[in-house]
Amino acid sequence: MKKxxxxxxxxxxxxxxxxxxxxxxxxxxxxxxxxxxxxxxxTGRAVTIGGIQVSLFPWVGVELEDVHxxxxxxxxxxxxxxxxxxxxxxxVLPLLDGRYEIxxxxxxxxxxxxxxxxxxxxxxxxxxxxxxEEPPTRSRATGAQDAATAPPSVLAGLxxxxxxxxxxxxxxxxxxxxxxxAFDALHVALDDVQLERPINVQLSGTLQGDRFELSGMIGPxxxxxxxxxxxxxxxxxxxxxxLHLKSFATQLDGWPGVLGAPAQATLDLxxxxxxxxxxxxxxxxxxxxxxxxxVQAQWRMDSQDAQTLHIGxxxxxxxxxGVLSLSGKLKGFMRGQPSFDLMFKSEPLTRTWxxxxxxxxxxxxxxxxxxxxxxxxxGLVAGDAKHVEFRDLQxxxxxxxxxxVGQLRLDKPDIRLQLTGAALHLDPWLPQADSAGxxxxxxxxxxxxxxxxxxxxxxxxxxxxxxxRFLKDWSLNLRLEIDALHLRGLQLNxxxxxxxxxxxxxxxxxxxxxxxxxRVEEQATLNVAEYPARWTESAHVMGVRVxxxxxxxxVTDKLEGTLALETTLKGVGLxxxxxxxxxxxxxxxxxxxxxxxxxxxxxxxxxxxxxxxxTGPQQTDxxxxxxxxxxxxxxxxxxxxxxxxxxxxxxxxxxVDLANRTLDYRFKPTVVGTLRGQGDQVTxxxxxxxxxxxxxxxxxxxxxxxxxARTVIQGIRGGAVGGALGGLLGGGQGKPPAKKQRKRxxxxxxxxxxxxxxxx
Numbered sequence: 106m107k108k109x110x111x112x113x114x115x116x117x118x119x120x121x122x123x124x125x126x127x128x129x130x131x132x133x134x135x136x137x138x139x140x141x142x143x144x145x146x147x148t149g150r151a152v153t154i155g156g157i158q159v160s161l162f163p164w165v166g167v168e169l170e171d172v173h174x175x176x177x178x179x180x181x182x183x184x185x186x187x188x189x190x191x192x193x194x195x196x197v198l199p200l201l202d203g204r205y206e207i208x209x210x211x212x213x214x215x216x217x218x219x220x221x222x223x224x225x226x227x228x229x230x231x232x233x234x235x236x237x238e239e240p241p242t243r244s245r246a247t248g249a250q251d252a253a254t255a256p257p258s259v260l261a262g263l264x265x266x267x268x269x270x271x272x273x274x275x276x277x278x279x280x281x282x283x284x285x286x287a288f289d290a291l292h293v294a295l296d297d298v299q300l301e302r303p304i305n306v307q308l309s310g311t312l313q314g315d316r317f318e319l320s321g322m323i324g325p326x327x328x329x330x331x332x333x334x335x336x337x338x339x340x341x342x343x344x345x346x347x348l349h350l351k352s353f354a355t356q357l358d359g360w361p362g363v364l365g366a367p368a369q370a371t372l373d374l375x376x377x378x379x380x381x382x383x384x385x386x387x388x389x390x391x392x393x394x395x396x397x398x399x400v401q402a403q404w405r406m407d408s409q410d411a412q413t414l415h416i417g418x419x420x421x422x423x424x425x426x427g428v429l430s431l432s433g434k435l436k437g438f439m440r441g442q443p444s445f446d447l448m449f450k451s452e453p454l455t456r457t458w459x460x461x462x463x464x465x466x467x468x469x470x471x472x473x474x475x476x477x478x479x480x481x482x483x484g485l486v487a488g489d490a491k492h493v494e495f496r497d498l499q500x501x502x503x504x505x506x507x508x509x510v511g512q513l514r515l516d517k518p519d520i521r522l523q524l525t526g527a528a529l530h531l532d533p534w535l536p537q538a539d540s541a542g543x544x545x546x547x548x549x550x551x552x553x554x555x556x557x558x559x560x561x562x563x564x565x566x567x568x569x570x571x572x573x574r575f576l577k578d579w580s581l582n583l584r585l586e587i588d589a590l591h592l593r594g595l596q597l598n599x600x601x602x603x604x605x606x607x608x609x610x611x612x613x614x615x616x617x618x619x620x621x622x623x624r625v626e627e628q629a630t631l632n633v634a635e636y637p638a639r640w641t642e643s644a645h646v647m648g649v650r651v652x653x654x655x656x657x658x659x660v661t662d663k664l665e666g667t668l669a670l671e672t673t674l675k676g677v678g679l680x681x682x683x684x685x686x687x688x689x690x691x692x693x694x695x696x697x698x699x700x701x702x703x704x705x706x707x708x709x710x711x712x713x714x715x716x717x718x719x720t721g722p723q724q725t726d727x728x729x730x731x732x733x734x735x736x737x738x739x740x741x742x743x744x745x746x747x748x749x750x751x752x753x754x755x756x757x758x759x760x761v762d763l764a765n766r767t768l769d770y771r772f773k774p775t776v777v778g779t780l781r782g783q784g785d786q787v788t789x790x791x792x793x794x795x796x797x798x799x800x801x802x803x804x805x806x807x808x809x810x811x812x813x814a815r816t817v818i819q820g821i822r823g824g825a826v827g828g829a830l831g832g833l834l835g836g837g838q839g840k841p842p843a844k845k846q847r848k849r850x851x852x853x854x855x856x857x858x859x860x861x862x863x864x865x
Contacts, residue, residue: 144174149231150185151175164194164208180220180228181278189214207265207298214272223280265298273310284355288312300326303338313352317345335411339380348372363462365397384410398424398462412437416447424461427452443490450483453501469536477533478503491516498524505529507587518579523586530591570680573633574609581606593657595620609634623648623668637678642689646670651695661803666698666730674736684764685739695730702806726750732757739764746770752777759799768806770799 137154144152155171169191176185190213196206220228273291291310303322321341351368360367376390386408394400404419419431433447460466470476484498498509511522583604590597598619605612613629632639652665674689701724732746746757759770775794796811
């Protein structure tokens with residue numbers, strides 16, 4: 106036994122002596138060419154090694170100097186990988202037990218060049234193909250058994266004091282997307298690498314010259330056969346300071362123009378991740394974008410499993426102004442089936458603050474006497490990658506609050522929304538143009554209107570006609586219910602409307618509201634598949650006091666009465682200048698009203714009694730005003746106007762040019778009572794008819810009589826004319842001369858009309 110032990114110890118001593126002395130007698134550099142050839146045969150790429158050093162005890166050590174692996178043919182004429190120095194030392198005795206104890210792993214100045222050509226081929230495709238084509242070493246039948254009896258993985262026996270990478274570089278050249286990025290000064294340090302304790306991790310470097318760092322701990326890893334990455338303990342912190350975005354400008358397609366040029370922007374990021382063995386996670390971070398406007402985002406999230414992420418709080422600030430906050434949960438991202446259930450709240454955003462990002466707001470409301478001040482929104486949203494559902498949506502417009510629910514399809518434009526509210530004041534939200542500019546630049550007339558079927562170009566930058574063709578593929582289902590809708594000094598009570606849109610056709614069916622003591626019901630369609638948009642409209646109005654409505658709409662302040670109206674209209678365009686395209690028909694009835702600035706009775710007195718005082722009211726009262734009308738190319742025509750008042754009956758016909766706001770009407774008033782002037786000295790008797798013509802603009806119409814011999818003679822019949830004129834012509838209260846008193850002479854009787862001092 107003693108002799109056997111002595112031989113064994115002697116043999117071990119000889120083995121150790123051989124391991125220690127072998128490197129002195131064997132020069133491994135003699136095998137560099139053979140090693141390079143074998144690598145080239147396996148990869149198809151040229152390999153060069155500057156020098157090799159080997160030690161066998163107490164460490165199996167290999168040092169390589171100046172290693173180069175070439176790019177494949179067809180790519181840049183440079184190395185795929187180059188290494189200045191590689192030093193690996195592994196303990197010998199643990200290798201006999203299947204364990205890998207690395208004393209040191211040092212990779213100095215590795216340089217990796219990754220390239221993708223314009224045809225999408227990469228300079229590592231051939232390496233992956235060679236690996237995939239290697240024949241399997243196990244049959245399908247014995248695969249399960251071999252896997253069960255396979256030795257532990259290399260990771261199971263891995264142990265290292267230090268793993269270090271110094272001064273590394275990775276270059277990414279993407280010719281397909283015309284971008285190139287470089288990671289320089291890469292430093293990686295892993296200390297005390299084993300399975301039972303946490304591993305310290307340090308990573309730092311520069312991206313396009315800007316510094317970044319990653320530090321923390323990973324592990325303990327424990328039993329590698331039961332390793333689950335989603336439960337691996339991790340505690341990491343990442344920091345990026347002043348990352349200049351100019352190198353990424355071509356990739357920032359959705360970059361908001363309001364933030365200025367991305368080449369002038371920088372990004373700071375601080376984030377931390379903690380993952381626990383039970384699968385729970387905690388994620389915190391903040392991001393700061395320094396651009397034309399300063400943007401800050403902060404978040405704090407946690408999860409109890411791999412599928413659900415709870416957002417404790419996520420906030421967004423712009424120029425130190427709070428904008429939005431979020432909380433809720435995200436699900437299914439690890440499975441590739443993301444969904445969310447979030448509560449959001451915006452801070453009150455003022456119009457003046459928003460105008461710094463949307464300059465058009467300043468111009469839109471520059472001439473508004475009392476524009477809106479602020480908006481705010483909050484609510485619950487839920488959905489997934491294809492749709493969003495709004496729950497308990499609240500919109501605040503100044504002091505007005507709307508509540509809503511709805512859905513939004515993301516894979517195609519499909520909006521379903523219902524909004525309700527107690528009150529909504531629209532006047533502060535309607536832009537108002539400069540009145541002087543409007544008068545100077547306003548252009549009206551039918552010549553501005555596209556002909557039916559004509560194809561027009563999209564509007565220029567100065568055109569006001571909206572181009573709504575982007576809505577032609579949208580599907581809409583909207584409902585709005587407001588108890589009191591305030592618009593241009595009017596209050597629309599119990600406002601209810603529904604809107605449906607599909608295939609470029611949007612229908613308002615119906616819209617109902619109370620207005621000025623009456624009710625209005627309207628139906629309309631809008632064809633947004635064309636430019637300008639075409640529309641149709643039908644309205645039913647009952648019992649509306651027309652005076653305040655016409656004044657609020659800036660039509661006229663000359664008309665009062667209670668309105669009943671039926672219309673069927675159609676047109677092209679949505680602006681005021683598009684009135685020239687208006688066509689349709691309708692009927693109207695006004696009761697118990699007046700026409701200001703239009704005194705029919707006074708006009709008749711002044712025609713028949715020149716010089717009579719003009720002291721009566723400049724208005725015409727009526728109990729009924731009715732008629733039917735047609736509209737063709739913006740010109741309204743009426744042939745059966747009828748007005749009844751206690752003293753007059755008026756018939757009329759004429760036209761109204763809606764685009765130019767002018768009218769040309771002929772009225773035929775007939776006296777049905779006695780019209781008395783001041784002190785009953787000027788009297789117009791029953792039956793007199795004197796035609797009148799009204800012309801001019803809506804604001805200042807001109808009224809003039811149309812009197813000739815036929816008119817006067819028709820008024821004389823039946824003794825309708827009183828006063829001096831009646832006596833002269835044998836009308837009124839005077840008696841006609843007897844036939845026997847008439848004398849014939851050679852001279853003809855004088856023309857009685859020559860005695861009338863008419864005022865024209």
